[in-house]
Amino acid sequence: MIADTSVARQSTQQWEELRREARHYENELDSKLLSFSKLVSKDITRDDESSESVPLMDDSRDGFERLNCEIDSLLRALTDVNNQMSQYCERIQNASATIYTLQRHREILHDYSNEFNKTRNNIEAKLNRELLLGPHKKDTGFRTTTNKKNDSLLKESQHIRSSEIMIDEQINVAINTRQHLINQRNTFKSIQTHMTTLAMHRINIKKKKDSIILGIVIAISINYR
Numbered sequence: 001m002i003a004d005t006s007v008a009r010q011s012t013q014q015w016e017e018l019r020r021e022a023r024h025y026e027n028e029l030d031s032k033l034l035s036f037s038k039l040v041s042k043d044i045t046r047d048d049e050s051s052e053s054v055p056l057m058d059d060s061r062d063g064f065e066r067l068n069c070e071i072d073s074l075l076r077a078l079t080d081v082n083n084q085m086s087q088y089c090e091r092i093q094n095a096s097a098t099i100y101t102l103q104r105h106r107e108i109l110h111d112y113s114n115e116f117n118k119t120r121n122n123i124e125a126k127l128n129r130e131l132l133l134g135p136h137k138k139d140t141g142f143r144t145t146t147n148k149k150n151d152s153l154l155k156e157s158q159h160i161r162s163s164e165i166m167i168d169e170q171i172n173v174a175i176n177t178r179q180h181l182i183n184q185r186n187t188f189k190s191i192q193t194h195m196t197t198l199a200m201h202r203i204n205i206k207k208k209k210d211s212i213i214l215g216i217v218i219a220i221s222i223n224y225r
Contacts, residue, residue, distance in 0.1 A: 011088075019172075021103050025078040026165070027220075032074065036067045036116070037124050037154050047067045064123050071116050078109050097175040103192060104168050153214050 085102045089095045 011092060015085075015088055018081055018088065019101065019105075022078060022081045022085065025074050025081065026105075026108055026112070029071065029074050029078065030162075030165075032067060032071045033112060033115055033119065034154060036071060038118050039064055039119075039126075061127055064127065068120060075109070075113055075116065078105075078112075082106055082109055092181075097179045100175060101172055104171075108168075113142075124176070 082102070082105055085098075086106065089098050089102055092098070
């Protein structure tokens with residue numbers, strides 16, 4: 001019983017460690033993707049003497065390449081953690097709670113991957129378009145308005161994502177609490193069954209002892225007659 005409890009505790013600790021790693025990578029991705037998305041709407045310009053906008057292509061592309069590598073590395077790390085969580089679920093019994101948690105982490109990974117690919121394509125298209133059109137542009141006013149709208153959408157997207165993460169955490173706490181109560185109930189039932197078996201065993205022993213004593217008394221009574 002003690003050995004089983006120790007194994008269960010180690011298994012739970014392993015699962016919690018994997019979840020902490022997954023949340024860490026998800027938070028990192030959330031922050032990096034927000035910075036990555038800003039490259040689409042960011043007005044990367046400087047003013048020269050003629051008041052014309054001159055895109056800083058080198059700075060923009062450097063930032064794009066750096067974030068692209070960092071996000072790609074984080075996605076691969078999160079995928080690896082999800083695979084370890086999947087292997088964990090395959091090894092344990094009554095894994096309904098852990099399977100649900102794994103599914104949520106997979107959905108988050110899927111959403112981040114799609115957002116990354118979409119944003120990367122948009123940035124590449126923007127950089128290529130600026131490269132083809134050349135540095136001189138006179139649509140600063142239009143781009144400023146567009147940038148404000150994009151910033152607003154990005155903030156709203158970040159708020160929604162943060163709310164989803166908070167809700168997932170509350171759901172996971174509730175699921176883990178329920179699973180803990182179920183485990184406690186099963187333990188108590190096992191103890192109760194064991195105690196009942198012991199009681200019945202003692203009753204049977206007592207009955208046998210009483211029968212033996214009664215037999216001895218009868219035998220003695222017969223002999224005395």
